[in-house]
Amino acid sequence: MKEELFISGRANLNIDPVLHIWHWQIPVYLFLGGLAAGLLFFASLYTVLGKEDKYKTAVRIAPVIAPFALVLGLFALFLDLKHKLFFWQLYTTIRFDSPMSWGAWTLMVVTPLSFVWVALHIKDFFPNWDWKFKLVIQLEAWLQKNKQGLAWIILIFSIILGVYTGILLSAFNARPLWNTSILGPLFLVSGLSTGAASIMWLSKDAKERKLFSQIDLMLIAIELFFIIHLFMGFLASTEVQIEAAKYFLGGQFTFSFWVFVVGIGLIVPASLEIIELSGRHIPVAIPAALILLGGIIFRFIMVEAGQVTRYLY
Amino acid sequence: MRYAMAIDTLKCVGCSDCVVACQTENNVPIGYCRDWIVEAVDGTYPQLEIELRSERCNHCDNSPCVRACPTGASHYKEGGIVAVYHNECIGCGACIQSCPYDARYSHPEGYVDKCTFCYHRVEKGQKPACVSVCPTNCMYFGDLDDENSDVSRMLKTRKYKVLAPEAGTKPMVYYLI
Numbered sequence: 001m002k003e004e005l006f007i008s009g010r011a012n013l014n015i016d017p018v019l020h021i022w023h024w025q026i027p028v029y030l031f032l033g034g035l036a037a038g039l040l041f042f043a044s045l046y047t048v049l050g051k052e053d054k055y056k057t058a059v060r061i062a063p064v065i066a067p068f069a070l071v072l073g074l075f076a077l078f079l080d081l082k083h084k085l086f087f088w089q090l091y092t093t094i095r096f097d098s099p100m101s102w103g104a105w106t107l108m109v110v111t112p113l114s115f116v117w118v119a120l121h122i123k124d125f126f127p128n129w130d131w132k133f134k135l136v137i138q139l140e141a142w143l144q145k146n147k148q149g150l151a152w153i154i155l156i157f158s159i160i161l162g163v164y165t166g167i168l169l170s171a172f173n174a175r176p177l178w179n180t181s182i183l184g185p186l187f188l189v190s191g192l193s194t195g196a197a198s199i200m201w202l203s204k205d206a207k208e209r210k211l212f213s214q215i216d217l218m219l220i221a222i223e224l225f226f227i228i229h230l231f232m233g234f235l236a237s238t239e240v241q242i243e244a245a246k247y248f249l250g251g252q253f254t255f256s257f258w259v260f261v262v263g264i265g266l267i268v269p270a271s272l273e274i275i276e277l278s279g280r281h282i283p284v285a286i287p288a289a290l291i292l293l294g295g296i297i298f299r300f301i302m303v304e305a306g307q308v309t310r311y312l313y
Numbered sequence: 314m315r316y317a318m319a320i321d322t323l324k325c326v327g328c329s330d331c332v333v334a335c336q337t338e339n340n341v342p343i344g345y346c347r348d349w350i351v352e353a354v355d356g357t358y359p360q361l362e363i364e365l366r367s368e369r370c371n372h373c374d375n376s377p378c379v380r381a382c383p384t385g386a387s388h389y390k391e392g393g394i395v396a397v398y399h400n401e402c403i404g405c406g407a408c409i410q411s412c413p414y415d416a417r418y419s420h421p422e423g424y425v426d427k428c429t430f431c432y433h434r435v436e437k438g439q440k441p442a443c444v445s446v447c448p449t450n451c452m453y454f455g456d457l458d459d460e461n462s463d464v465s466r467m468l469k470t471r472k473y474k475v476l477a478p479e480a481g482t483k484p485m486v487y488y489l490i
Contacts, residue, residue: 002353004351004352007365008327008332008346008350010349015415015418021410080406081405084404086384086401086402086404089402090384093384095384097380097381098382098383104383171381172377174480175410312414
């Protein structure tokens, strides 16, 4: 038997006995970032496909959540910083090796774009809206004319934003649970599914609801496949990753992960949507809320559990 | 120039003098430490083997903390010493997450702090505080590029290991075994 103990008593705050340097702010941001990515993705996708009028909620109404989600998420990230007054240092450099640097700049691009997108559709909410200044009116007209181009840019950046939430974690090789390339796609799909769920919830059009219900079902199936793939990968990997998987296969996160994330967050809403699609009526709020809840619990568990997994001691 | 440290696990008695010397020399905030002692017990009684190790930042050649840092606050100094510019650090914790040795911590003032190999002493030609106080002389510090440095000579003649080599960080603190 091998046992390793600190005898000089290393007890650095938030490092020992288990790492806990990232608190609620990070999973909250990861959720809001993923949600915004999902909403912007579908808004720009259906604009690019020329179905703006067919899927009004997706293109015109739901994206109004995105800038709020991003601003709240950025605020959560700011709260997480321990040396807050130096936050501007993020924007004095671009570091290609650092996913967090990429993410900071991506947010710098996506957040204003999300405001622009909402501004272009503000007359849907306030029909008498007046931009007042001539320059703003001209700018708005120009953007309306070039909306396809804008949609393409947002489409690309929404995917980067969604993948980034996972890559941020997967780039840390010191935390075996995070150190898997499947995390990027998994977080992207999860973010898209929370976006689709919100659109489904907000939509008053039966056809649009049905489409996003189907999209959600497909995304849930992909997510389940990625989750199985994640654990298969861990179990076929090195000792530290096998140990990481054990936290979910009998260890302390087993119940919360399989019941709340996989059960209540994926399988139950998927079943409800299948029942709905087969003709029986189920209030759309139930599966949509469960997907959103599952999404946020998933991020809390991944951030918490990842910090528990380590190489030494 | 490549600074490195070799620590003789057969000579270390785990007295923690290095820990206290570091805390004093570097004014480490109370309750924190930049180096620490690990006791590794292997086997079943009565066949037991004990290894004592004084551990600290490994000043890795392939430092994940320097790569993870979004602002460039974590950087390499001359001789490969890994250090943090306090006024560039935003306290995001990316470097702390990236370190497989958990050698970094968040200083109460907000920036991230860690072992500096006592750069302020080394640049004057002195040894790091921990090395200079060790009562059993079990720690060796020096330049790996210099064949005659203490550390090069020990690594030439003794068997050694590094911690978590599988993490791919190429650590520069060697343990003589």
